[in-house]
Amino acid sequence: MVNYPNGKKTYNKPLISSGNRGMDLEESINITNEYYRNNNIAIIYKKPTPIKLVKMDYEKAKIVEAYFQQPSTTDYNGVYKGYYIDFEAKETNNATSFPLANIHAHQIEHLKSVLEHKGIAFIIVSFRKKEEVYVLPAQIVIQFYEAGARKSIPYQTFVEQGFKIKEGYALRLDYLKIIDENFIKNFNK
Numbered sequence: 001m002v003n004y005p006n007g008k009k010t011y012n013k014p015l016i017s018s019g020n021r022g023m024d025l026e027e028s029i030n031i032t033n034e035y036y037r038n039n040n041i042a043i044i045y046k047k048p049t050p051i052k053l054v055k056m057d058y059e060k061a062k063i064v065e066a067y068f069q070q071p072s073t074t075d076y077n078g079v080y081k082g083y084y085i086d087f088e089a090k091e092t093n094n095a096t097s098f099p100l101a102n103i104h105a106h107q108i109e110h111l112k113s114v115l116e117h118k119g120i121a122f123i124i125v126s127f128r129k130k131e132e133v134y135v136l137p138a139q140i141v142i143q144f145y146e147a148g149a150r151k152s153i154p155y156q157t158f159v160e161q162g163f164k165i166k167e168g169y170a171l172r173l174d175y176l177k178i179i180d181e182n183f184i185k186n187f188n189k
Helices: 025-038 105-116 138-147 155-161 175-187
Strands: 043-046 051-057 062-068 076-080 083-092 097-099 120-127 132-137 152-154
Touching: 025 043, 025 076, 025 083, 025 120, 025 175, 083 097, 083 105, 083 175, 097 155, 105 120, 105 138, 120 138, 120 155, 120 175, 132 138, 132 155, 132 175, 138 152, 138 155, 152 155
Parallel strands: 083 120
Antiparallel strands: 043 076, 051 062, 076 083, 097 152, 120 132
């Protein structure tokens, strides 16, 4: 519990078993990234979305009106073991596929650029109904997106070509273990 000068009390969220029900994907990734930074494992941050402030209530320290300045690229980037990492995080309530409409053309172009510059690029997708989270390499996402034959990536593709993230306590979603075992070792071949 934290007591603030204004008298408000805030409680730390307890961990909930069975896949941390109720905790959204980005919050779990942010907690994991904080662990990585605090333990000098990696430096990975959520990218801020550029906004243009139009109207501000300075007395209440409140943004009244703001607009997105430009489309953002992906959600996260950073450095791990000398490798640049860039990824998008998405959740879906669909149990059988991940809708490609959740990924935008400018994000696909950004992921392609990261790969062209020898960075590590992927998406992390949470299938809420299955309580499973997967890392899927950007190359696979790009192939599905550019093929245009489907409007989604089948869940089975995540099972067969992606990597399931095991959820834990201190490391909510240890996606860097997957990066070590399946991405970095391929760079060193």
